Amino acid sequence: MPLPGPARASSAKTAQQWMMEGQKAQKAGDQMEAVYDFLNAQRLDPTSPEPLYAEGMSFFLIGWDKNETSYYDRAARHFKAALELDPKYDRAAFMMAMMEVVHYRLEGAEPYFQRAIGLSPGNAYYHLYYGTLLERMDKHGAALDEMRLAEKLDPTYVQAYLTLGQLYAQKRQYQEARSQLERAVQLDSKRAEPYYTLGSVYHHLGMDAESQSSYRTFQQLKSAQPKPDPLAKAIQGSATPNSN
Numbered sequence: 533m534p535l536p537g538p539a540r541a542s543s544a545k546t547a548q549q550w551m552m553e554g555q556k557a558q559k560a561g562d563q564m565e566a567v568y569d570f571l572n573a574q575r576l577d578p579t580s581p582e583p584l585y586a587e588g589m590s591f592f593l594i595g596w597d598k599n600e601t602s603y604y605d606r607a608a609r610h611f612k613a614a615l616e617l618d619p620k621y622d623r624a625a626f627m628m629a630m631m632e633v634v635h636y637r638l639e640g641a642e643p644y645f646q647r648a649i650g651l652s653p654g655n656a657y658y659h660l661y662y663g664t665l666l667e668r669m670d671k672h673g674a675a676l677d678e679m680r681l682a683e684k685l686d687p688t689y690v691q692a693y694l695t696l697g698q699l700y701a702q703k704r705q706y707q708e709a710r711s712q713l714e715r716a717v718q719l720d721s722k723r724a725e726p727y728y729t730l731g732s733v734y735h736h737l738g739m740d741a742e743s744q745s746s747y748r749t750f751q752q753l754k755s756a757q758p759k760p761d762p763l764a765k766a767i768q769g770s771a772t773p774n775s776n
Contacts, residue, residue: 547577554586563590581614581621588614588627596762604634622651626658634766638669656686660695664767667699690720698729709733724753
């Protein structure tokens with residue numbers, strides 16, 4: 533990939549300003565522009581893991597959109613370099629786990645998840661994703677423990693209730709699923725996903741009116757939902773890149 537031109541490289545911007553520009557471009561979906569900005573930040577602050585991590589995230593997002601695994605490899609190199617600069621950089625450890633997941637190397641992902649959690653034990657997001665990985669590895673008891681811990685660590689974390697509800701529904705534990713999914717709806721009534729699973733759960737519980745109502749709400753909301761989080765889809769194993 534070509535480097536930014538001399539005019540940009542000689543800009544008087546600080547590393548932090550380049551990071552802010554890159555983050556803005558990343559959120560807007562312009563990942564190549566983001567990479568250029570993060571590269572400038574890295575040149576100005578070569579001992580910081582943040583630009584490397586941010587570059588890795590942009591390469592991951594490009595890989596997801598283009599369905600090209602070579603970008604995942606580039607992302608992984610940046611996350612690994614960030615960890616080498618700062619072994620306590622938990623976000624890079626988490627993303628190293630996700631790089632293993634997107635390559636379907638689930639056993640390889642586990643120690644990175646454990647490392648991220650060890651560095652940030654109160655992070656509900658890490659525990660939930662680790663629990664989802666464990667469920668995919670058929671470690672059901674440990675998976676539930678991690679998911680319940682995520683729920684306990686952040687009682688407002690909608691994804692934790694949704695994931696637990698979906699898991700209970702798969703296991704035909706419909707009362708438990710109902711409790712989790714109804715809580716997800718209480719926390720975010722505009723999110724479509726819980727209503728779909730809740731419609732199925734209500735049906736299995738013989739609550740036909742509630743089931744039909746949930747399905748109607750899902751249909752009303754689904755078209756207005758934002759693009760699915762690629763990390764969530766990857767960890768669930770529910771889609772290949774670019775299938776969303």
